[in-house]
Amino acid sequence: MRATLREIVLGCRSLLVGMRVTMVEFFKPVVTVPYPHEALRMPERYRGPIELVRDPATGRAICYACQLCARACPSGCITVEGVKREGERRKRVTQYQLDFSLCSLCGACVEACPDAAIRFSKRYNWATPHKEEFLLDLVRQLEQESR
Amino acid sequence: MTPPPATVQAPGSGETFLLNLGPQHPATHGVLRLKLTMDGEYITRAEPVCGYVHRMHEKMGENRKYAQFLPNTSRIDYLSAMHYTHAFVGAVERALGLAVPPRAEYIRVITSELNRISSHLVWFGAFLLDLGGFTPLLYAFDDREQILDLLEAITGSRLTYCYYRFGGVCHDIDNAFLEGTRAFVARMRPRLRLYHELVTDNIILRNRLIGIGPIPLELCRRYGATGPVIRGSGAAYDVRKTEPYSVYPQFDFDVPVYPEGDSMARYRVRMDEIEQSLRIVEQALERLPSGPVRAEGVPRVLKLPAGEFCCAVEAARGRFAVRIVSDRREIPWRVKLRTPSFSNLSLFEEASRGMMLPDAIALLGSLDLVIPDIDR
Numbered sequence: 192m193r194a195t196l197r198e199i200v201l202g203c204r205s206l207l208v209g210m211r212v213t214m215v216e217f218f219k220p221v222v223t224v225p226y227p228h229e230a231l232r233m234p235e236r237y238r239g240p241i242e243l244v245r246d247p248a249t250g251r252a253i254c255y256a257c258q259l260c261a262r263a264c265p266s267g268c269i270t271v272e273g274v275k276r277e278g279e280r281r282k283r284v285t286q287y288q289l290d291f292s293l294c295s296l297c298g299a300c301v302e303a304c305p306d307a308a309i310r311f312s313k314r315y316n317w318a319t320p321h322k323e324e325f326l327l328d329l330v331r332q333l334e335q336e337s338r
Numbered sequence: 339m340t341p342p343p344a345t346v347q348a349p350g351s352g353e354t355f356l357l358n359l360g361p362q363h364p365a366t367h368g369v370l371r372l373k374l375t376m377d378g379e380y381i382t383r384a385e386p387v388c389g390y391v392h393r394m395h396e397k398m399g400e401n402r403k404y405a406q407f408l409p410n411t412s413r414i415d416y417l418s419a420m421h422y423t424h425a426f427v428g429a430v431e432r433a434l435g436l437a438v439p440p441r442a443e444y445i446r447v448i449t450s451e452l453n454r455i456s457s458h459l460v461w462f463g464a465f466l467l468d469l470g471g472f473t474p475l476l477y478a479f480d481d482r483e484q485i486l487d488l489l490e491a492i493t494g495s496r497l498t499y500c501y502y503r504f505g506g507v508c509h510d511i512d513n514a515f516l517e518g519t520r521a522f523v524a525r526m527r528p529r530l531r532l533y534h535e536l537v538t539d540n541i542i543l544r545n546r547l548i549g550i551g552p553i554p555l556e557l558c559r560r561y562g563a564t565g566p567v568i569r570g571s572g573a574a575y576d577v578r579k580t581e582p583y584s585v586y587p588q589f590d591f592d593v594p595v596y597p598e599g600d601s602m603a604r605y606r607v608r609m610d611e612i613e614q615s616l617r618i619v620e621q622a623l624e625r626l627p628s629g630p631v632r633a634e635g636v637p638r639v640l641k642l643p644a645g646e647f648c649c650a651v652e653a654a655r656g657r658f659a660v661r662i663v664s665d666r667r668e669i670p671w672r673v674k675l676r677t678p679s680f681s682n683l684s685l686f687e688e689a690s691r692g693m694m695l696p697d698a699i700a701l702l703g704s705l706d707l708v709i710p711d712i713d714r
């Protein structure tokens with residue numbers, strides 16, 4: 192009998208304590224962000240779909256189609272092609288295709304590149320019902336940016 | 339230890355029916371399916387059906403280079419990514435005899451423990467959700483968000499970190515991370531007290547957990563259950579203590595053990611582990627050495643010597659071990675992944691016999707299963 196009473200009293204107390212906690216929290220400021228009206232800034236190291244880096248001296252992509260990134264990629268999402276023009280020491284990238292539908296944003300490509308010719312973008316809210324839209328032509332993307 | 343009787347025996351009408359729990363059921367988090375043979379409200383047999391998220395991680399290990407398999411390790415158990423990567427790089431480091439710089443080891447410990455806390459917070463929220471309490475999830479996710487922000491700032495990702503490299507870590511940590519982690523430790527202690535006030539002492543929770551779903555130690559042993567499950571059954575088995583790896587022996591922390599074996603014991607083990615992880619993080623921050631974060635002379639093309647190499651770590655759900663068999667090629671011959679959730683689930687069939695359905699849900703939640711971790 193005593194034990195039962197004790198349990199009832201303690202039980203009720205625990206419920207009241209819980210409600211107090213809830214009440215206190217109730218008046219604290221909101222912690223969420225009202226996305227999409229407001230969006231968070233991605234941190235410096237955020238890993239978004241990769242993009243080519245421009246060489247400030249020439250205005251073109253740094254990439255010289257050495258294929259190291261394509262070979263490092265575990266999922267085979269990268270296809271790079273380049274041509275060597277006369278009088279130039281290195282190739283120039285002509286096509287850089289990324290199949291983002293396969294990419295796991297692991298970063299192996301970025302780490303493999305000897306000249307930091309690719310980097311992660313900060314793009315994160317990206318969805319599409321069409322798989323083909325994830326086939327990216329990074330060279331064209333870079334050209335469009337300059338226009 | 340003799341466990342208390344699970345439940346009153348079902349009035350034996352002898353007539354049973356089959357009930358599918360999952361593969362898409364809120365209490366089976368992910369796509370676990372349980373084929374329950376029910377006698378009224380009582381379970382006579384629970385057969386777990388796995389494989390709905392089988393992703394061939396082990397097979398993938400056999401057809402790609404070591405560095406290319408690294409991203410997979412943070413996706414086997416997406417709540418425990420740091421620990422899993424740790425085991426894989428640990429096995430390769432042992433094979434190559436790589437010495438990891440002390441600073442890198444400390445960073446690994448800090449990030450691993452933060453990851454453990456965030457994993458336990460997800461469990462805390464989801465478990466209480468299974469039991470019908472919604473609010474604790476919101477508190478837990480608020481705290482977890484702090485950890486995710488910290489880890490995202492240094493790794494670039496919120497869950498699939500893939501932060502460790504063979505012989506170190508990817509980037510060094512910065513002052514903002516150190517400050518943030520200190521602030522988090524200071525914030526988390528009062529929050530834990532709040533959790534205990536709000537949840538642990540709650541009479542409804544206590545009635546739903548105490549004495550429910552007892553798992554005898556012998557059963558844990560038979561199925562190879564590890565982590566909080568076996569510690570909730572009275573065995574102080576923690577890979578960080580029993581097979582020390584990294585710099586864990588340098589830290590002063592306890593292994594929480596509760597002998598009762600019921601769902602409450604497993605609940606308490608995880609709550610105490612959050613506190614212990616905070617202690618480890620605190621000590622590591624205090625003694626963080628300076629220096630490089632990546633070993634020198636890691637070959638660009640990794641080829642392991644022929645043989646078998648193992649590394650086990652204490653992941654949030656128990657013992658995770660990697661066994662690499664190498665035949666000197668660039669690609670492993672075999673990558674065996676021993677995941678804790680598989681063993682922890684396996685005992686469910688025996689442990690749930692004769693239980694009432696809602697109690698079985700409590701038992702299932704207290705096992706803290708991550709379904710992709712079971713299927714691999």
Ligand code: SF4
Pocket residue numbers: 241263264265266267268269289293294295296297298299300301
């Ligand atoms: S991030 Fe990883 S998966 Fe994506 S393209 Fe680079 S190497 Fe391939």
Ligand code: SF4
Pocket residue numbers: 253254255256257258259260261271303304305306307308309
């Ligand atoms: S991005 Fe870098 S690694 Fe890839 S082809 Fe260009 S230069 Fe080579």
